[in-house]
Amino acid sequence: xxxxxxSGGGVVQPGRSLRLSCAASGFIxxxxxxxxxxxAPGKGxxxxxxxxxxxxxxxxxxxxxxxxxISRDNAKNSLYLQMNSLRxxxxxxxxxxxxxxxxxxxLSRFDPWGxxxxxxxSS
Amino acid sequence: QxxxxxxxxxxxxxxxxxxxxxxGSSSNIxxxxxxxxxxxxxxxxxxxIYENNKRPSGIPDRFSGSKSGTSATxxxxxxxxxxxxxxxxxxxxxxxxxxxxxxxxxxxxx
Numbered sequence: 001x002x003x004x005x006x007s008g009g010g011v012v013q014p015g016r017s018l019r020l021s022c023a024a025s026g027f028i029x030x031x032x033x034x035x036x037x038x039x040a041p042g043k044g045x046x047x048x049x050x051x052x053x054x055x056x057x058x059x060x061x062x063x064x065x066x067x068x069x070i071s072r073d074n075a076k077n078s079l080y081l082q083m084n085s086l087r088x089x090x091x092x093x094x095x096x097x098x099x100x101x102x103x104x105x106x107l108s109r110f111d112p113w114g115x116x117x118x119x120x121x122s123s
Numbered sequence: 124q125x126x127x128x129x130x131x132x133x134x135x136x137x138x139x140x141x142x143x144x145x146x147g148s149s150s151n152i153x154x155x156x157x158x159x160x161x162x163x164x165x166x167x168x169x170x171x172i173y174e175n176n177k178r179p180s181g182i183p184d185r186f187s188g189s190k191s192g193t194s195a196t197x198x199x200x201x202x203x204x205x206x207x208x209x210x211x212x213x214x215x216x217x218x219x220x221x222x223x224x225x226x227x228x229x230x231x232x233x
Binding site: 035037044045046047050059060061062095100104105106107108109110111112113114115116 | 125154155156158160162167168169170173174179209211213214215217219220221222223224225226227
């Protein structure tokens, strides 16, 4: 069974940093691109970042560009999101999601999704 | 501001059919494939439709997808109370180099 388990969320003050992790199992991790998607409380889905199977191509939403860094360790079947200079508007449930191909783009779709890890940015 | 535009809510009676629209532009829906996601209350999103009109295994054929030009539509027939959820469309935007979601549509089965 394909499984994605996020961790690393918590309460953090504005301007501080946090690192999220996503542990993958049940599939060949380096066969697929991976993504982070977030959902603010009571709001819709917002794509945050994507990374190809070999980290050769990375993309970010404008709202996090320059502050967040996505990475992966295929040997550890893990995806990461380093979040710096956090802002109150970054408060959200952060999901990791598996793409269906090694790269992302026109054919991207997300299946499955993890259960998410909650990040709260507040003083 | 979402890349794609969906109606905030739709409603219909059990057993009826409902459609949810998703409007975009030539840089996203017009030239890329659309996927649809169902988010039941308190749960993670789940893939319903991919590549405009394909269903993953396990998704009943009550759910259907279509695309025409820069718009896409999700159809749900034989509505059940268990279909009450938020539904999101999504696609890659080639100009912005981001994946865009619609703002979501809340389905109420009356």
